[in-house]
Amino acid sequence: MAKRAAPNAVVEPRRRILDAAASVFAERGFSAAGVEEIARRAEVNKAMLYYHVGDKATLFREVVLEVIRRIQEELAAATGTSDDPRKRLAAVPMAFARVAAERPYFPQIMLREIAAGGAHLPDEMLVEITSVVAFTRRAVEGGRRKGVFRGVNPLLVHLMLVGSLLFIANATRMRRRIEDIQPLPRNTPKDLATAARGISEIILQGIAKPRARRRRP
Amino acid sequence: MAKRAAPNAVVEPRRRILDAAASVFAERGFSAAGVEEIARRAEVNKAMLYYHVGDKATLFREVVLEVIRRIQEELAAATGTSDDPRKRLAAVPMAFARVAAERPYFPQIMLREIAAGGAHLPDEMLVEITSVVAFTRRAVEGGRRKGVFRGVNPLLVHLMLVGSLLFIANATRMRRRIEDIQPLPRNTPKDLATAARGISEIILQGIAKPRARRRRP
Amino acid sequence: MAKRAAPNAVVEPRRRILDAAASVFAERGFSAAGVEEIARRAEVNKAMLYYHVGDKATLFREVVLEVIRRIQEELAAATGTSDDPRKRLAAVPMAFARVAAERPYFPQIMLREIAAGGAHLPDEMLVEITSVVAFTRRAVEGGRRKGVFRGVNPLLVHLMLVGSLLFIANATRMRRRIEDIQPLPRNTPKDLATAARGISEIILQGIAKPRARRRRP
Amino acid sequence: MAKRAAPNAVVEPRRRILDAAASVFAERGFSAAGVEEIARRAEVNKAMLYYHVGDKATLFREVVLEVIRRIQEELAAATGTSDDPRKRLAAVPMAFARVAAERPYFPQIMLREIAAGGAHLPDEMLVEITSVVAFTRRAVEGGRRKGVFRGVNPLLVHLMLVGSLLFIANATRMRRRIEDIQPLPRNTPKDLATAARGISEIILQGIAKPRARRRRP
DNA sequence: AATGAATGAGGTTTCATTCAT
DNA sequence: AATGAATGAAACCTCATTCAT
Numbered sequence: 001m002a003k004r005a006a007p008n009a010v011v012e013p014r015r016r017i018l019d020a021a022a023s024v025f026a027e028r029g030f031s032a033a034g035v036e037e038i039a040r041r042a043e044v045n046k047a048m049l050y051y052h053v054g055d056k057a058t059l060f061r062e063v064v065l066e067v068i069r070r071i072q073e074e075l076a077a078a079t080g081t082s083d084d085p086r087k088r089l090a091a092v093p094m095a096f097a098r099v100a101a102e103r104p105y106f107p108q109i110m111l112r113e114i115a116a117g118g119a120h121l122p123d124e125m126l127v128e129i130t131s132v133v134a135f136t137r138r139a140v141e142g143g144r145r146k147g148v149f150r151g152v153n154p155l156l157v158h159l160m161l162v163g164s165l166l167f168i169a170n171a172t173r174m175r176r177r178i179e180d181i182q183p184l185p186r187n188t189p190k191d192l193a194t195a196a197r198g199i200s201e202i203i204l205q206g207i208a209k210p211r212a213r214r215r216r217p
Numbered sequence: 218m219a220k221r222a223a224p225n226a227v228v229e230p231r232r233r234i235l236d237a238a239a240s241v242f243a244e245r246g247f248s249a250a251g252v253e254e255i256a257r258r259a260e261v262n263k264a265m266l267y268y269h270v271g272d273k274a275t276l277f278r279e280v281v282l283e284v285i286r287r288i289q290e291e292l293a294a295a296t297g298t299s300d301d302p303r304k305r306l307a308a309v310p311m312a313f314a315r316v317a318a319e320r321p322y323f324p325q326i327m328l329r330e331i332a333a334g335g336a337h338l339p340d341e342m343l344v345e346i347t348s349v350v351a352f353t354r355r356a357v358e359g360g361r362r363k364g365v366f367r368g369v370n371p372l373l374v375h376l377m378l379v380g381s382l383l384f385i386a387n388a389t390r391m392r393r394r395i396e397d398i399q400p401l402p403r404n405t406p407k408d409l410a411t412a413a414r415g416i417s418e419i420i421l422q423g424i425a426k427p428r429a430r431r432r433r434p
Numbered sequence: 435m436a437k438r439a440a441p442n443a444v445v446e447p448r449r450r451i452l453d454a455a456a457s458v459f460a461e462r463g464f465s466a467a468g469v470e471e472i473a474r475r476a477e478v479n480k481a482m483l484y485y486h487v488g489d490k491a492t493l494f495r496e497v498v499l500e501v502i503r504r505i506q507e508e509l510a511a512a513t514g515t516s517d518d519p520r521k522r523l524a525a526v527p528m529a530f531a532r533v534a535a536e537r538p539y540f541p542q543i544m545l546r547e548i549a550a551g552g553a554h555l556p557d558e559m560l561v562e563i564t565s566v567v568a569f570t571r572r573a574v575e576g577g578r579r580k581g582v583f584r585g586v587n588p589l590l591v592h593l594m595l596v597g598s599l600l601f602i603a604n605a606t607r608m609r610r611r612i613e614d615i616q617p618l619p620r621n622t623p624k625d626l627a628t629a630a631r632g633i634s635e636i637i638l639q640g641i642a643k644p645r646a647r648r649r650r651p
Numbered sequence: 652m653a654k655r656a657a658p659n660a661v662v663e664p665r666r667r668i669l670d671a672a673a674s675v676f677a678e679r680g681f682s683a684a685g686v687e688e689i690a691r692r693a694e695v696n697k698a699m700l701y702y703h704v705g706d707k708a709t710l711f712r713e714v715v716l717e718v719i720r721r722i723q724e725e726l727a728a729a730t731g732t733s734d735d736p737r738k739r740l741a742a743v744p745m746a747f748a749r750v751a752a753e754r755p756y757f758p759q760i761m762l763r764e765i766a767a768g769g770a771h772l773p774d775e776m777l778v779e780i781t782s783v784v785a786f787t788r789r790a791v792e793g794g795r796r797k798g799v800f801r802g803v804n805p806l807l808v809h810l811m812l813v814g815s816l817l818f819i820a821n822a823t824r825m826r827r828r829i830e831d832i833q834p835l836p837r838n839t840p841k842d843l844a845t846a847a848r849g850i851s852e853i854i855l856q857g858i859a860k861p862r863a864r865r866r867r868p
Numbered sequence: 869a870a871t872g873a874a875t876g877a878g879g880t881t882t883c884a885t886t887c888a889t
Numbered sequence: 890a891a892t893g894a895a896t897g898a899a900a901c902c903t904c905a906t907t908c909a910t
Contacts, residue, residue, distance in 0.1 A: 013869090029333060031249035035905060045871055047907080052869090056905065111332040115325055116246060117390040126395050137402075155402075156385070156415050163384025164377040171376055173334040178343050185354075185372075198373050206423030230894085252880060262896055267881070269894090447873085463767060466682035469901060479875055484902065486873090545766040549759055550680060551824040560829050571836075589836075590819070590849050597818025598811040605810055607768040612777050619788075619806075632807050640857030664890090686884060696892055698886080703890090707884070 014052045016042040018066070021059045026105030029112050030060055030120050060120050064113065067106045068128050070099045075135045085143030086204055092136050092158070093165040093196035100169055100192050107169035107192075114166070133158050140207070150209045157207060164199045165192070231269045233259040235283065238276045243322030246329050247277055247337050277337050281330065284323045285345050287316045292352050302360030303421055309353055309375070310382040310413035317386055317409050324386035324409075331383070350375050357424070367426045374424060381416045382409070448486045450476040452500065455493045460539030463546050464494055464554050494554050498547065501540045502562050504533045509569050519577030520638055526570055526592070527599040527630035534603055534626050541603035541626075548600075567592050574641070584643045591641060598633045599626070665703045667693040669717065672710045677756030680763050681711055681771050711771050715764065718757045719779050721750045726786050736794030737855055743787055743809070744816040744847035751820055751843050758820035758843075765817070784809050791858070801860045808858060815850045816843065 020042035024033045035056055039046040053059050078091035100107050113119075118126050136158035143149035169192055178184065237259035241250045252273055256263040270276050295308035317323050330336075335343050353375035360366035386409055395401065454476035458467045469490055473480040487493050512525035534541050547553075552560050570592035577583035603626055612618065671693035675684045686707055690697040704710050729742030751758050764770075769777050787809035794800035820843055829835065 029246055029248060029329075031246060034903085036903090045869095046905090047872085048870060050906070108332055108334075111328065112246075114384065114387050114391060115328040115332055117325075117387070118394055123394075123398050126391065127398060129391075130395060130399070130401075152419065153415065156412065157419070159385045159388055160377070160381040160416060160419065163388070164380045167331065167380025167384060168373070168376045170331050170334070171380070174331060174343065174346075177335055177340075178347060181340050181344060182347070184347070195373065198370065199377060202369065202374075202377065202423035203419060204423075205425075206419035206421075208422075251878090253878090262894095263880090264882080264897080265895060273880070463680055463682060463763075465680060468899090470899090480901090481876080481903080482874060490901070542766055542768075545762065546680075548818065548821050548825060549762040549766055551759075551821070552828055557828075557832050560825065561832060563825075564829060564833070564835070586853065587849065590846065591853075593819045593822055594811070594815040594850060594853065597815045597822070601765065601814025601818060602807070602810045604765050604768070605814070608765060608777065608780075611769055611774075612781060615774050615778060616781070618781075629807065632804065633811060636803065636808070636811065636854060636857035638857075639859075640853035640855075642856075685882085687882090696890095697884090698893085699891060701885070 013044055013048065017044055017049055017053050018062055022063045022105045025060060025063060026108040057120060061122065061125065064109065064121060065125060067099060067103060071095055071132055074098055075132065085139050085146060085148055088139035089204060090200035092161045093199050096162060096165045097192040097196040107166050111166045111170050136161065147209055149207045152207045157203065160203060161199060165196055168195045230261055230265065234261055234266050234270050235280055239280045239322045239326065242277060242280060243325040274337060278339065278342065281326065281338060282342060284316060284320060288312055288349055291315055292349065302356050302363060302365055305356035306421060307417035309378045310416045313379060313382045314409040314413040324383050328383045328387050353378065364426055366424045369424045374420065377420060378416060382413055385412045447478055447482065451478055451483055451487050452496055456497045456539045459494060459497060460542040491554060495556065495559065498543065498555060499559060501533060501537060505529055505566055508532055509566065519573050519580060519582055522573035523638060524634035526595045527633045530596060530599045531626040531630040541600050545600045545604050570595065581643055583641045586641045591637065594637060595633060599630055602629045664695055664699065668695055668700055668704050669713055673714045673756045676711060676714060677759040708771060712773065712776065715760065715772060716776060718750060718754060722746055722783055725749055726783065736790050736797060736799055739790035740855060741851035743812045744850045747813060747816045748843035748847040758817050762817045762821050787812065798860055800858045803858045808854065811854060812850060816847055819846045
């Protein structure tokens with residue numbers, strides 16, 4: 001289906017552009033990202049970039065939209081698997097870890113945009129994000145009803161799950177720089193999936209309903 | 218003993234500049250922040266800004282340095298208070314919450330810089346950050362020795378404590394935008410101190426050493 | 435086959451820019467030359483100037499490179515003509531005079547850069563200059579072997595030939611200013627070619643091997 | 652006489668400023684020279700520099716004026732010594748070499764200003780320079796009358812004498828840079844006085860009246 | 869679908885000079 | 890005689906975007 005045999009033409013320009021944009025946005029952030037460099041990495045003419053996708057803001061929105069969709073897919077898949085609230089909850093950081101494994105630029109872009117207060121995203125896209133929060137809320141409330149979780153603020157739990165994971169994913173890069181300067185204890189979590197498991201383990205125990213105290217005599 | 222009675226001169230120019238810089242960096246991020254606007258907010262001539270503090274990068278470093286120092290102070294104060302590992306650990310998110318209360322721009326700048334991988338900070342400043350991690354590690358290991366915590370990766374705990382808090386602080390702003398669009402359940406943590414308590418409560422229970430199981434009869 | 439009929443478009447933008455740059459560098463010197471003015475004289479947008487050639491330093495280097503090439507061409511042409519050391523030597527100031535006639539800004543730029551110690555030129559370009567010195571050295575040494583020149587430092591001869599010519603070319607402008615103030619004897623060399631001849635005449639006699647003294651009877 | 656014992660106060664501020672200005676003007680040229688740096692080198696407050704000498708243009712003029720005066724003094728001294736036209740003529744490059752030995756920045760400033768066409772000097776100062784030319788002219792014309800020089804353009808001779816010397820003085824710095832890149836024959840004139848002697852030797856022979864041709868039989 | 873050229877606005881930084889004390 | 894602070898203009902350069910072909 002490729003139009004030419006040129007090395008980069010095997011993948012459609014739009015795809016190349018979005019990938020290039022993602023990587024530059026991740027590395028530099030929205031403002032510091034240069035349209036010039038995105039075009040260069042996509043091996044595309046700058047004008048073509050406008051032709052195929054649109055201006056810088058559109059570029060960014062498309063990139064973010066794709067990852068949000070992927071998160072939603074992962075969570076949808078998890079929904080079907082089991083209705084154990086503990087498994088449901090653990091699926092949240094794991095979904096993020098999976099998408100991050102697929103698209104390494106994702107945690108950086110996401111954290112940057114959170115820090116920016118969503119400044120580069122339109123209303124509709126923010127609303128999409130809400131669906132992810134809703135997933136966690138249902139799990140927490142389900143667990144509560146079933147007596148496996150104590151009463152906790154579901155939003156707090158969500159933010160801890162996701163925040164911890166994204167934070168860890170990003171901090172790793174900074175940590176590597178520090179390790180280049182001074183030797184550090186050797187305990188960084190190896191990969192994000194491992195981190196995701198560590199996070200849900202702690203949080204699940206953290207919100208578990210304590211066993212009924214032994215009744216006083 | 219202010220030098221002049223002019224409305225903005227009650228506080229030293231350097232202070233005004235750093236405060237203005239902090240607010241602009243928080244709102245816009247390093248690259249999108251304009252020296253022009255920083256100067257305007259500081260009510261200072263653009264050239265004066267260079268005279269008093271230095272270029273944009275220096276400006277940023279000074280701002281970050283100040284908040285790191287404040288975090289270190291808060292933790293140092295907590296160190297003196299008690300040697301209960303649980304209290305020590307709870308002091309970490311609380312220190313961040315306190316500094317954030319004092320300097321509202323802090324969580325945003327910090328999260329942005331984490332997402333940037335420390336790109337705008339010199340090596341020495343990254344090293345300073347290590348001291349904060351060390352505080353958590355000592356608390357976790359102390360708790361372990363005393364038998365109140367189970368064996369967990371201290372770095373993971375640290376990143377969860379700090380990451381959760383910073384993430385919550387930032388997500389709040391995005392959340393408010395969403396709330397303007399569609400009504401949401403009314404459960405956002407009121408202030409950061411409350412969030413800090415919620416976080417440490419969950420994590421402390423999450424890493425607590427389980428009581429010895431009663432032996433089966 | 436000009437692209438447009440617009441009045442300034444008959445000559446390629448890059449050419450116009452280099453010419454404009456040359457004239458401004460000559461008039462004002464590297465530091466005082468304004469990119470703004472270069473663009474104006476080239477009838478080009480300031481950004482286009484960066485697009486077509488590069489920054490101020492690059493602009494300068496390209497201009498200098500062109501004239502060095504021209505000098506080398508002139509000398510190469512002279513090499514083929516004759517192998518009389520006297521003619522070879524005379525070709526040196528004449529080459530400079532010819533290039534100066536073609537590009538009036540050349541002596542000024544060159545003298546300015548000599549005075550700057552080559553501060554705006556990269557190593558490779560300085561090396562190019564060496565080839566010109568080598569030409570003179572070969573002529574002087576050739577003349578020595580053939581017994582027409584006495585033993586003199588070839589570098590000294592080179593610097594006198596070139597220095598005199600460039601100095602005269604530049605002093606003329608200053609001299610004109612003086613003449614506007616007070617009347618002067620009417621003896622300025624008319625053009626640079628004449629000056630070049632005057633210079634080589636004096637220097638050739640100056641380094642000529644004196645005839646063998648008539649032996650005393 | 653010194654007002655204070657402070658290390659830099661033994662020499663009057665005005666002197667320090669002029670010396671600092673001279674060195675910066677020599678190194679960087681008029682436009683690139685920064686008032687800031689001049690003040691720093693003079694160990695003087697920037698405002699004081701304006702108080703003691705004046706603005707940048709004035710600073711420059713004072714520096715140039717001083718060296719012109721010194722050249723005039725040297726030539727005046729030479730006038731008294733002998734009335735041999737050859738010695739008179741040789742005194743010209745030697746005067747420049749002497750002043751250069753005293754004030755190393757002099758040849759650079761001078762050559763730069765020649766290249767600038769005197770742009771930074773007022774009319775009166777240009778006129779002063781004329782007196783130097785006049786010295787050479789008298790020597791050349793005197794020598795002509797006495798039958799030791801042939802008929803040559805005195806201005807040409809002057810420009811060759813002075814131009815060669817200044818050119819050599821400046822080229823030396825560029826030459827050193829080249830030598831750092833590639834090894835070169837070892838024949839640079841050691842110091843300027845030696846160069847001055849080399850120059851006048853060649854030029855004196857170059858304009859010497861040829862011995863009467865042996866009359867044709 | 870593709871490109872090189874064009875553009876205007878804006879970015880950061882520096883500079884010579886002066887003022888208030 | 891001396892200083893730190895102030896200022897406005899201008900410097901160089903980059904950017905996102907569009908146009909003509």
